[in-house]
Amino acid sequence: MGMLGLLACADRAPERGTDAPSAEAHDRDAILLASAKVALPPAGLTLVDLPDAKSEGARLVERYCTACHALPTPLTHSSADWPRVVRRMWLRMDGLEEPARVPIPSSAERTVLLRYFIEHALRVSEAGLPTGPDRPLFVAVCGRCHELPDPEQYSSAEWSAVVDRMGARMTIMLNQSLTPTERSRIAGYLEGAAGARANR
Ligand code: HEC
Numbered sequence: 001m002g003m004l005g006l007l008a009c010a011d012r013a014p015e016r017g018t019d020a021p022s023a024e025a026h027d028r029d030a031i032l033l034a035s036a037k038v039a040l041p042p043a044g045l046t047l048v049d050l051p052d053a054k055s056e057g058a059r060l061v062e063r064y065c066t067a068c069h070a071l072p073t074p075l076t077h078s079s080a081d082w083p084r085v086v087r088r089m090w091l092r093m094d095g096l097e098e099p100a101r102v103p104i105p106s107s108a109e110r111t112v113l114l115r116y117f118i119e120h121a122l123r124v125s126e127a128g129l130p131t132g133p134d135r136p137l138f139v140a141v142c143g144r145c146h147e148l149p150d151p152e153q154y155s156s157a158e159w160s161a162v163v164d165r166m167g168a169r170m171t172i173m174l175n176q177s178l179t180p181t182e183r184s185r186i187a188g189y190l191e192g193a194a195g196a197r198a199n200r
C-alpha cells in the first residue's frame with residue numbers, strides 16, 4: 001500500500017464502538033516509540049567517528065547497522081556485553097518480513113562485526129574503584145547510559161574533555177544537564193581514581 005492508501009485508512013472513520021480502544025492503542029504506540037528512542041544509539045555519529053574507521057568491521061557497521069537507527073559505536077558497551085546486544089540485533093534483522101526487509105549480513109560478516117564490537121568496546125572499571133566523597137556521584141551519573149568507564153584509560157586533561165562531551169550527550173539524550181560543580185567533581189574523582197590505582 002502506498003502513502004495515499006495509508007492516509008486513506010487513517011482518514012476512515014473508526015467503526016462504532018472501536019474508538020476508545022484505538023485511542024488507547026495510539027497512546028501506547030506513542031509511549032512505546034518515545035521509550036524506544038531513549039534506548040537507541042545517539043544521533044550524529046558518522047563512519048569517521050568509529051574506532052579504526054578504515055577497518056572492514058567499521059565498514060560493515062555502516063552497511064548493516066544503520067537501516068533502523070543511527071550509526072552505533074562499540075564504545076557504548078563493554079566487551080562482555082556486546083555479544084548479548086548484537087545477538088538481539090540479529091533477531092531484529094532476521095525477523096523482518098517484506099516490505100520492511102533490511103540488508104542481512106552473511107555469517108562470515110557477522111563474525112567480523114562481533115569481533116569488531118568486542119575489540120573496540122568501552123573499557124570498563126573492574127572491581128575496586130577507590131572510595132571518596134564523589135564516588136556516588138560518578139556511579140550515579142556515569143553509569144546511566146553505559147557501564148562505568150575505567151578511570152585509568154585517560155589522563156586528567158583528557159577526562160575533563162570526555163566529561164564535557166558526556167554532559168552534552170546527557171542534555172541531548174536525557175534532557176538533563178550537569179552543573180559545572182558536578183562536572184568538576186566527577187572529573188576530579190576520575191583523575192584521583194586513575195592516580196590512586198596507578199600508584200598501587
Ligand atoms: C532491523 C532493525 C535494526 C537493525 C538492522 C539494527 N538494529 Fe540496533 N536496534 C534496533 C531496535 C528496535 C533497537 C531498540 C530496542 C533494543 O535495544 O533492542 C536497537 C537498539 C540498538 C542499540 C541501543 C541499545 C543498547 O542495548 O545499547 C545498539 C547499541 C544497537 N541497536 C546496535 C546495533 C548494531 C551493532 C547493529 C548492526 C549489527 C544494529 N543495531 C542493527 C533495531 C535494529
Ligand code: HEC
Nearest residue numbers: 042073075076141142144145149163166169170173174186
Ligand atoms: C546520556 C548518556 C550518557 C551518559 C550519562 C554518559 N555517557 Fe559516556 N557515552 C555515551 C555515548 C552515547 C558514548 C559513545 C559515543 C561517544 O563516545 O561520545 C559514550 C562513550 C563514553 C566513553 C568511551 C568513548 C571515549 O571517548 O573514550 C567514555 C570513556 C565515557 N562515555 C565516559 C563517561 C563518563 C565519565 C560519564 C559521566 C560523566 C558518562 N560517560 C556518562 C553516553 C553517555
